[in-house]
Amino acid sequence: MKVRRNPLPRRLVDALCYLVIGVFLPIVFIFEIIVVLPAIHEPGGFLHTYTFLMAMFLLFNIKSNMIACMVIDTSVDSERRKAPPEGAVERHGWRHCSTCDRLAPPRSWHCKVCRVCILKRDHHCLFTACCIGQHNHRFFMCFTFYLFVGSVYALSYNSYYMWVLNGATYCTWLTAIKLICPMFMLVIGNFWSNLQLLFYSLNILALLYSIVILIYHVPIVMRGEVCAESGKEHNYNKGVYANLQSVFGKRMHLVLISPLVKSELPSDGYSWSTETKKNS
Numbered sequence: 001m002k003v004r005r006n007p008l009p010r011r012l013v014d015a016l017c018y019l020v021i022g023v024f025l026p027i028v029f030i031f032e033i034i035v036v037l038p039a040i041h042e043p044g045g046f047l048h049t050y051t052f053l054m055a056m057f058l059l060f061n062i063k064s065n066m067i068a069c070m071v072i073d074t075s076v077d078s079e080r081r082k083a084p085p086e087g088a089v090e091r092h093g094w095r096h097c098s099t100c101d102r103l104a105p106p107r108s109w110h111c112k113v114c115r116v117c118i119l120k121r122d123h124h125c126l127f128t129a130c131c132i133g134q135h136n137h138r139f140f141m142c143f144t145f146y147l148f149v150g151s152v153y154a155l156s157y158n159s160y161y162m163w164v165l166n167g168a169t170y171c172t173w174l175t176a177i178k179l180i181c182p183m184f185m186l187v188i189g190n191f192w193s194n195l196q197l198l199f200y201s202l203n204i205l206a207l208l209y210s211i212v213i214l215i216y217h218v219p220i221v222m223r224g225e226v227c228a229e230s231g232k233e234h235n236y237n238k239g240v241y242a243n244l245q246s247v248f249g250k251r252m253h254l255v256l257i258s259p260l261v262k263s264e265l266p267s268d269g270y271s272w273s274t275e276t277k278k279n280s
Contacts, residue, residue, distance in 0.1 A: 001135060002073035009129035010113055017126040020202065021066065021147070028199045029059050032154060036161045051157075058150040064259045065143035066128055074133035074269075075116040078102050081270055090271055105270040107236075108133075109228060119269035122217075122226040127209070134269035137247045139259055141221065148210035155203050162200065169193060221247050236272065 009015040033052065041048035083103040084090035093106030097117050100110060109121040111131045119134035132140045162170045170193070178184045178197050185194040220227060224236045224243035237243065248255050249263025267273075 002077070003071050004073045004130070007070040007130065014126055014129035018129050020205065021127050024202055025062065028202060029055065031199055032157065036157050039161055039165055040157060058146055058153065061146040061258065062143060062150055065139045065146065068139040068259045069125065069128040069132065069136045069143060070130055072136040072139070074119050074131065074135040075114070076104055076108050076119055093272065106272050107226060120226055121228070138249060138255055138263065141217065141247065142256060142259065144210050144213045147206055148214060151203060151207035151210055155207055158200050158203055162196065
């Protein structure tokens with residue numbers, strides 16, 4: 001598996017979106033462990049230890065899956081994989097990319113931001129600053145899933161900490177105004193309470209983002225599609241089990257444990273069977 005030469009964001013919008021998850025998430029995590037968790041559970045107790053370990057597990061899977069998305073090169077390797085000869089059956093679906101001025105395999109598309117053709121390109125992700133394709137689709141889906149679970153977990157603790165334990169401080173009309181318009185946090189209130197509200201806002205943002213992404217992408221994965229194929233006729237739907245395997249690999253039952261689990265994909269991303277099978 002190749003590694004991208006430059007995994008850093010190329011555009012300002014990519015860099016800003018990456019900062020929300022890539023930089024602020026660890027900061028919020030530290031705040032949760034140092035401030036929120038001890039206020040709810042007695043340090044050293046079972047619930048405190050269990051919640052801390054669960055938080056570490058979630059943070060590890062969010063960050064490591066995100067990093068895997070960014071560093072794994074899922075572009076078309078025209079040097080190592082030549083196009084099949086003209087007239088061959090395997091040549092079906094290959095087309096000429098006018099930007100790269102090369103033949104590109106089926107289901108691959110050129111990305112103007114990444115400046116390369118991407119194998120089984122799904123979309124360009126702002127939060128990972130790279131395209132999601134053949135080799136990193138699994139990590140993107142796991143990253144989004146764990147971001148959802150972690151956001152729900154954190155929002156539950158943050159809500160209890162703010163509205164129950166510190167209700168006298170936060171249950172005010174001014175807090176509602178700040179949550180609706182975060183710009184007021186810069187001019188009204190003390191630094192500590194505004195910082196907590198900022199973290200709470202980022203928590204809600206991460207939850208909403210993960211929900212929208214899962215609602216949109218899970219059905220596409222289940223149908224064996226990529227975003228460009230959604231709503232169009234194609235023969236790549238092999239049934240739910242095979243479709244999931246095409247994204248998560250042959251050991252798909254284990255990939256949620258860790259991104260370090262190896263799970264070989266059934267296709268190399270260059271040749272695709274279009275034999276229609278019954279849906280599972």
